[in-house]
Amino acid sequence: MKDIKKLLKSEGEKILPDDHVKENIKRDLGLSGEEMRAAYAHGGETAVRRRRGIWFAAAAAVLVAAVALGITLPLALGNNGPAGPIIRPGDKFTQITDADTFYAYGAVSVGAILSSESGTRPAAAGAYVLSAPAGADSRADETEYIEQINKYMALVENLLSDGNIRSEAAAPSGEYAGYDYGMEVTCGNLLGTEISYTLYYDKIFAGGGYDGDESETNYAIEGVLLSGGDVYPVEGNYSEETEDGERENELYFTAYTAENSYIRVEQEEESETEDGETERERVYTYTIFEDGERVERMAVEYESEEEDGETELEVLMTVRNYREDTSERLLFKEETENGERVIRVDADFDGSPVRFTIYIRGGSYHYEFEDGTSSDQNRPNRGDDDDDDDEDDD
Amino acid sequence: MQNKLEKKIAELKNGDGRAFDYIYDKTNRSVYFAVFYLLGDRMSAEDIMHDAYIKAMESIHMYRAGTNFTAWLCTIAKNLALNHIKRRSREIPTDFDEEPYKYGTKHPDTPYVFDVAARVLKEDEYEIMMLCQVAGYKRREVAEMLGLPIGTVTWKNNEALKKMKAELSKEGVS
Numbered sequence: 001m002k003d004i005k006k007l008l009k010s011e012g013e014k015i016l017p018d019d020h021v022k023e024n025i026k027r028d029l030g031l032s033g034e035e036m037r038a039a040y041a042h043g044g045e046t047a048v049r050r051r052r053g054i055w056f057a058a059a060a061a062v063l064v065a066a067v068a069l070g071i072t073l074p075l076a077l078g079n080n081g082p083a084g085p086i087i088r089p090g091d092k093f094t095q096i097t098d099a100d101t102f103y104a105y106g107a108v109s110v111g112a113i114l115s116s117e118s119g120t121r122p123a124a125a126g127a128y129v130l131s132a133p134a135g136a137d138s139r140a141d142e143t144e145y146i147e148q149i150n151k152y153m154a155l156v157e158n159l160l161s162d163g164n165i166r167s168e169a170a171a172p173s174g175e176y177a178g179y180d181y182g183m184e185v186t187c188g189n190l191l192g193t194e195i196s197y198t199l200y201y202d203k204i205f206a207g208g209g210y211d212g213d214e215s216e217t218n219y220a221i222e223g224v225l226l227s228g229g230d231v232y233p234v235e236g237n238y239s240e241e242t243e244d245g246e247r248e249n250e251l252y253f254t255a256y257t258a259e260n261s262y263i264r265v266e267q268e269e270e271s272e273t274e275d276g277e278t279e280r281e282r283v284y285t286y287t288i289f290e291d292g293e294r295v296e297r298m299a300v301e302y303e304s305e306e307e308d309g310e311t312e313l314e315v316l317m318t319v320r321n322y323r324e325d326t327s328e329r330l331l332f333k334e335e336t337e338n339g340e341r342v343i344r345v346d347a348d349f350d351g352s353p354v355r356f357t358i359y360i361r362g363g364s365y366h367y368e369f370e371d372g373t374s375s376d377q378n379r380p381n382r383g384d385d386d387d388d389d390d391e392d393d394d
Numbered sequence: 395m396q397n398k399l400e401k402k403i404a405e406l407k408n409g410d411g412r413a414f415d416y417i418y419d420k421t422n423r424s425v426y427f428a429v430f431y432l433l434g435d436r437m438s439a440e441d442i443m444h445d446a447y448i449k450a451m452e453s454i455h456m457y458r459a460g461t462n463f464t465a466w467l468c469t470i471a472k473n474l475a476l477n478h479i480k481r482r483s484r485e486i487p488t489d490f491d492e493e494p495y496k497y498g499t500k501h502p503d504t505p506y507v508f509d510v511a512a513r514v515l516k517e518d519e520y521e522i523m524m525l526c527q528v529a530g531y532k533r534r535e536v537a538e539m540l541g542l543p544i545g546t547v548t549w550k551n552n553e554a555l556k557k558m559k560a561e562l563s564k565e566g567v568s
Contacts, residue, residue: 004558005527011505012528014436017426021440022418025447031411204532220532233552235533259549292543 003178091302091313092158092165092187093282096267099219099238103199104167104185105284106236106253106265111197111227112154112187113263113286114255142369145349145356148328150377152298152317153358153365156343157189159300159315160334176200179223190334190341190360198226199234225255232256260292268299295323303331326350403463407454418447421464423529424521424539428468431512431520432475435504442478446471464539507562514561515554522547523554 096105158165170182179200186196201223221236232255240249251267268283281301288296296319303314312333319328329348334341343358359366365377399420405413425446430439450457450467457466511520518540525536526547533551537544 004555004562007507008523008527008558009530011507012524014505015430015439015508016528017422017436017440017443021444022422025418025444025451026414028444028448029411029414029451031414222533233548235548237534254548256545256548260543260545262545289545292545 005178093284093302095164096282100167100183101165102238102251102267103201103221103236103253104165104183107183107185107197107199107225107234108158108165108187108195109155109284110234110253110255110263110265110286111185111225112158112195113151114230114232114257115227116151116154141349141352142354142356142367142373142375145347145354146367146375146377148319148321148349149330149345149347149358150365152319152330153379154189154195155300156315156317156332157360158187158195159302160313160332160343161188161190162192163188170198170200172200176224181223190343191362200224200226201234201236258291261290263288293322296321399463400459403454403457404459406451414451417463421467421539422447423525423531424464425467425471427521427524427529429471429475430508430524431517432472432479434509434512438478439475442471442475446474449474462541465541507558510561510565511554511558514557519550519554519557522550523558526551527555 092105096102165185165187167183167185170184172179172182176182180202182198182200184196184198186194188194201221204220204222219238221234223234225232225234234253234255236253238249238251240251249267249269252264254262254264256262264287266285266287268285269281283299283301286298286300287294288298298317298319300315300317303316304312315332317328317330317332319330321327327350331346333344333346335344336342337357337359341360343360345354345356345358347354347356354369356367356369359368360379363379365379367375367377399417402413402416406417422443426439426443429442429446430436433439433442446467450470457463511523515523522536522540525531525539526533531539533547534544536542537547540547
């Protein structure tokens, strides 16, 4: 594919319109020459753009040099990573410090949701029928809860797992050899197994630099995300501007499942200053579009709880389902019960409070509700994928 | 970008000729490839693009703000291109398919890859691929220009590239 892109770009030079077309149009419209120069007297926009261009060119040269020195890749999200403020061990969000780490997080989290969507189903025929004892209405509700939660479980496991998201350079090969960059991103789940996703991409430097009080970094990607045997076209944007100490950014990572269907993760940041200290809270929102229609939005953030002098992390998800016009709030907390890894869930399903425990047992999730009902569900992406259809094989 | 474009159009309507540079820079590739798809050669496409801008700027008061200026401009350009083709067919009665280069239906300087693109791609795929891959716009910008969801632009760009790859492989070019 890259060959086609290169061919189009190089051959494009031969067919693109000449600059004289614009000048001829301006001349025929009476807008050319002296009139325009007078309008730009004292510099004007053109001069400003030129000055900015010099700054951007200088910054781009520094960036290129940095890339050449191998500073950016393999990127270090983990223990070898750049010295970032590690506020809470296990908090994956604090590891996201630049474009590479943002895209790595995007690949892992979106990959986890996509794998859950394609991989979740009852562990056995009829397993959605919850076991006794409960009334019919209660069972129907709980089945609905499970369907909703299960698609986010792989992400919950990633976010609650020990260790960091790690990434290392992967040489694009085979069908993906045309891409300039590749990275394999790995994250653990709650049973300690590692799950990997591969991202092949081109970088698009859309500008960046430093000019007085303003600075910005703008670096987008286009490529593909390989999750198991599935391949999703992806694109991402990482742009950050700082002016007079105020920061604005536009960060997103999108994976397409069809022409008008996609899932997009965006970073949102809220800052609060108290006693001279500024605390930043990060929220990542996942929006699912199907056939151009926004069907669901999920926001995820970490909550911390002090217990016995230790800080324990919890994951809070707020889900808005636009089709059903419902809202859910789910608080996930990882614990060990009799040596078994479990997740306690405190939820509110559209006004109905529900508590249950999820037992992670190899290839399945065992749900146990407070009313005694239970259900087993397949656990997607558990890390023992032995698929033989890896499109990356060459 | 669209907001700024609309602002510049309003400035132009109010007689500020400096706005033209911005308007041209943000729209010319869209107009050019819409016309190039129909005409197949650079020289004719440049001529028609020139005429399209003159016509559009002279009737800029006809453009209704907020209704996608680029699409309006492309419609003017495509109509001019179609008229040009009709006129050319009347002026030179011959078989364009047999001697396409002689009669200007294909230009000898047009790289083969663009002939292939015009042959195998649908018009919207062609335009999107050219804007993304040749003109160098970001897909978000192309989506704004063409009034399409960004997902549609991404998908059609990928589909177009796949079709090109398949066709060129079949022909032994890549």
